[in-house]
Amino acid sequence: MKNFRETLFKHLDGIVLMPTILALKKVNIIQLINKKESFTINDLNKNNNINLGYLNVSLRTLMNCNLINLIEKNDINDYKFNSNKKLYKLTRNIDLIKNIDFLISFYLKINNLKNRDIKNYLNYINDLISSNYKKNSFLADYFEGFLLGPILSKLSFNRKLKIHNSKIILNDIDKNFKKAIFKLFIYFGLINNNKLTKKGLYFISKASAYGVTVSYLNTLNNINKLLTSKPDFIWQRTEDNTEIHVDRPLNVWGSGGAHKNYFKKIDNIILDIFNKPLYEQPDGIIDIGCGDGTFLKHLYKIITNNTIRGENLNKKPLIIVGTDINKKARIATKSTLKKINHYILSGDISNPKKLNNDLIKKYDLKLKNLLNCRTFLDHNRIYKKPSKEFLKHDIISKGSFAFKGKLINSRNLIANFIEHLHKWKPYIKKYGLIIIELHTLDPEITRINSGKTLSCSYDTTHGYTDQYLIEYDCYMNCFKNAGIHNTSKNEYIFPETNPTVSINYFI
Numbered sequence: 183m184k185n186f187r188e189t190l191f192k193h194l195d196g197i198v199l200m201p202t203i204l205a206l207k208k209v210n211i212i213q214l215i216n217k218k219e220s221f222t223i224n225d226l227n228k229n230n231n232i233n234l235g236y237l238n239v240s241l242r243t244l245m246n247c248n249l250i251n252l253i254e255k256n257d258i259n260d261y262k263f264n265s266n267k268k269l270y271k272l273t274r275n276i277d278l279i280k281n282i283d284f285l286i287s288f289y290l291k292i293n294n295l296k297n298r299d300i301k302n303y304l305n306y307i308n309d310l311i312s313s314n315y316k317k318n319s320f321l322a323d324y325f326e327g328f329l330l331g332p333i334l335s336k337l338s339f340n341r342k343l344k345i346h347n348s349k350i351i352l353n354d355i356d357k358n359f360k361k362a363i364f365k366l367f368i369y370f371g372l373i374n375n376n377k378l379t380k381k382g383l384y385f386i387s388k389a390s391a392y393g394v395t396v397s398y399l400n401t402l403n404n405i406n407k408l409l410t411s412k413p414d415f416i417w418q419r420t421e422d423n424t425e426i427h428v429d430r431p432l433n434v435w436g437s438g439g440a441h442k443n444y445f446k447k448i449d450n451i452i453l454d455i456f457n458k459p460l461y462e463q464p465d466g467i468i469d470i471g472c473g474d475g476t477f478l479k480h481l482y483k484i485i486t487n488n489t490i491r492g493e494n495l496n497k498k499p500l501i502i503v504g505t506d507i508n509k510k511a512r513i514a515t516k517s518t519l520k521k522i523n524h525y526i527l528s529g530d531i532s533n534p535k536k537l538n539n540d541l542i543k544k545y546d547l548k549l550k551n552l553l554n555c556r557t558f559l560d561h562n563r564i565y566k567k568p569s570k571e572f573l574k575h576d577i578i579s580k581g582s583f584a585f586k587g588k589l590i591n592s593r594n595l596i597a598n599f600i601e602h603l604h605k606w607k608p609y610i611k612k613y614g615l616i617i618i619e620l621h622t623l624d625p626e627i628t629r630i631n632s633g634k635t636l637s638c639s640y641d642t643t644h645g646y647t648d649q650y651l652i653e654y655d656c657y658m659n660c661f662k663n664a665g666i667h668n669t670s671k672n673e674y675i676f677p678e679t680n681p682t683v684s685i686n687y688f689i
Contacts, residue, residue: 188633193327198642205405235584239645242582246638289332304362331392338389393436397429398643413587456489464553464613466501471559475515505529549609557618568597603664614689622651
């Protein structure tokens with residue numbers, strides 16, 4: 183199982199690496215890199231036609247996958263890199279990924295396929311089977327991931343892929359598409375003699391693990407535009423204000439399994455808080471970025487069934503508040519909480535003052551009187567240039583950060599986060615903040631731990647979409663700088679070495 187787990191992580195790396203390589207080829211960056219013994223990010227932008235922020239994210243992806251090396255550190259624009267034999271070998275086999283565009287387009291319209299699409303996909307699978315791509319051992323897991331991950335996650339999400347008596351059941355799928363899927367699964371060893379193999383059982387059972395990365399396929403399909411013509415792509419919305427860069431329902435589904443494990447840790451914190459004397463307890467809970475409301479529903483059940491507060495709801499009712507900037511999320515939360523008294527409103531993680539004013543105006547509630555909670559959200563705040571007073575810090579992150587194509591250096595990004603925490607400080611100092619957050623790792627750690635961390639795939643998807651992952655030690659130092667302290671008994675990190683997820687209760 184350990185080897186399968188490592189392969190799964192490499193699959194996720196492949197889903198972000200393949201489109202990145204192809205996009206860099208389209209804008210002539212790969213060709214430039216291969217011509218140079220060493221280079222800086224500015225060397226690759228002599229014509230000033232590349233958005234450096236997203237180019238930096240692309241280079242981070244190559245570095246995470248051990249395709250280029252960082253050989254000299256100065257100012258971020260003067261970081262010096264060189265390529266290695268693996269990048270050269272990959273670009274020699276560039277034909278293997280030349281159809282990535284076709285595959286992404288196919289995956290994106292998987293619920294509305296035409297006969298022509300299915301025929302082209304079947305032809306592609308037949309060509310793949312007759313090729314010798316597996317001889318390239320370096321690319322094998324990456325390429326396998328790009329072919330399997332989107333199919334497994336999207337079919338599972340749409341409830342079209344199930345396992346019954348060690349056999350795969352495909353529901354409501356065109357017969358030719360079904361034929362192509364079975365050929366693919368047989369080729370990659372998921373099926374043998376009409377039965378699932380151990381490999382097949384593992385990867386199909388882990389289909390949701392691909393969900394978060396696959397949800398960003400439309401972003402990955404537009405990397406070349408992010409690099410050149412459309413740095414604001416991820417900020418575009420449909421007429422009904424729906425995001426186009428991410429499949430949000432797939433994203434929520436993909437993260438759901440992992441969230442359940444984290445919720446168990448939060449349960450302990452919640453039990454401590456709501457088993458205190460009633461006069462020491464908050465009026466209720468607010469979840470900023472509430473998604474579909476599952477987290478709030480879970481907390482409500484824990485409190486009502488297992489705490490002093492639950493035994494005294496007639497004396498002190500439990501206020502439940504969900505906020506989200508996404509209208510569909512608010513509608514979903516309303517449905518999830520339909521049997522629970524609750525309040526729903528639009529709320530932006532970047533603007534607690536407005537959120538507090540809206541709570542007072544609409545519901546006569548004060549943000550400071552609620553226990554604040556959020557899961558994987560602060561890294562998704564909207565970046566603003568920090569005030570000068572917050573630039574005086576000595577915290578350094580090795581993350582790659584961009585905002586609408588512009589490169590953000592570590593000092594400014596960290597200052598922005600510290601200022602963000604100061605904005606929240608008045609509203610969390612009374613009852614505190616429970617927070618689950620995602621983190622990056624030093625790219626050198628990611629490189630040498632290939633197959634052992636999710637950092638590469640998350641660095642890439644979040645980097646291209648103006649989200650700001652920082653290392654756990656940097657993260658904690660930012661809270662300390664802002665004068666916000668955690669309760670050490672309620673600190674959890676996953677994994678314990680090189681953590682990419684943390685849970686804390688700050689007060």
